[in-house]
Amino acid sequence: MPIVRVDKWSAGLSATGNRLIQGDNLRVLEALSTQYVDSVRCAYLDPPYNNGETYQHYFDNMGHAEWLHSVAERLRKIRTLLTADGSVWISIDDSEVHYLKVAADEIFGRDNFIGTIVWERRTSRENRRVLSRNHEYLLAYAKDLSKWERFRNPLPITPEVANRYRNPDADPRGPWQSVSANVQAGHATPQQFYALKAPNGRIHEVPKGRCWVYTKQKMMDEIAKGNVWFGVAGTSVPRLKRFLSERKTGLTPNTLWRADEVGTTSDAKKQLLAIFQEETLFDTPKPEALIHRILQISTNPGDLVLDPYLGSGTTTAVAHKMNRAYIGIEIGDHIKTHSSSRMRSVIAGESGGVSRLLSWSGGGGFDFYRLTVTD
Ligand SMILES: C[S@@+](CC[C@H](N)C(=O)[O-])C[C@H]1O[C@@H](n2cnc3c(N)ncnc32)[C@H](O)[C@@H]1O
Secondary structure, eight states, X not given: OOEEEXXXXXXXXXXXXXXXXXXXXXXXXXXXXXXXXXXXXXXXXXXXXXXXXXXXXXXXXXXXXXXXXXXXXXXXXXXXXEEEEEEEEXXXXXXXXXXXXXXXXXHHOGGGEEEEEXXXXXXXXXTXXXXXXXXXXXXXXXXXXXXXXXXXXXXXXXXXXXXXXXOTTOOTTOOEEEEESEEEGGGOOGGGOOOEEOTXXXXXXXXXXXXXXXXXHHHHHHHHTTOEEOOTTSOSOOEEEEEGGXXXXXXXXXXXXXXXXXXXXXXXXXXXXXXXXXXXXXXXXXXXXXXXXXXXXXXXXXXXXXXXXXXXXXXXXXXXXXXXEEEEEEOSTHIIIIIIHHHHHHHTTOOSTTTTTTTOXXXXXXXXXXXXXXX
């Protein structure tokens, strides 16, 4: 019978439910399994990539079969902790991505595969290797894809997309963009074919193979409401006005996540340097903007986020700033020197990473646990 010892202390506000847990994640996931079954909305995993490197804070040379078995074992446990509309996002590089995909397919089912994201992790060239590996991957799975699809969030529209909306006629309803007023005639009714008379008297025929999007009466109503645009001179082919203020949907995430959108490893290191102001930097942190995007898509405020390979604490820092609840698990002592120190500075209002974007000014708290299991 294993003996479980738990040491605990708190930082900031108590009873937030936020947890940093030191221990082997397999043991910790087992210990959490009763309390947290069907509770985690998003799990982010950034396991050692099994690339043979020795980092300052952990080793990454397990051997392929053992490594794959170890990650798969943890994924199986995590799946039971997910809500029905929950998802898992796994960071991985070229050397193991294909094996991990097959293993994860077996656990989640190929039908629940959300997709592969390519993240541009560096913008400089790595000249010491045959190929400069500038990207790595995120494999994303849902516990149940149909439920996740209904739950997930689009991304907010970017300034670039917003800039496509203009207001050449000083419409009091604000900026708009125009879309075609005719569509393919495949399913048209006879009422959608007519000669359209513009306010200046000009007649517009619908192009061959197309029909007007509205019937004649509806089109006249839309023209009267100022919703149809005939160009500055009033002589152009009619187009429909779509207002930015009425736009309900955000953006569908791309599968290519560029460094200028979600940051690089080097951005993440610079942020850590600003927090710790010393040289014992963590070697492989993820940028906060990368985790922010995952949580934007897959969670809402108050949701529970799990990271079983916490490292320097990026996931918990971002979850905290985004008002999500979290559990971060880390085996190494750097959970004290790095992850929890970082979380204390987040509570104190740390200004790096996504802080400015989220107007983060501090607050909240977390509980720290050390789980020791002796067989
Ligand atoms: C690639 S790093 C994670 C980096 C993290 N995403 C960040 O932004 O800082 C992987 C981490 O997993 C930890 N780790 C490896 N095996 C573990 C285990 N069995 N249980 C808990 N943590 C583990 C390592 O100590 C290391 O800190």
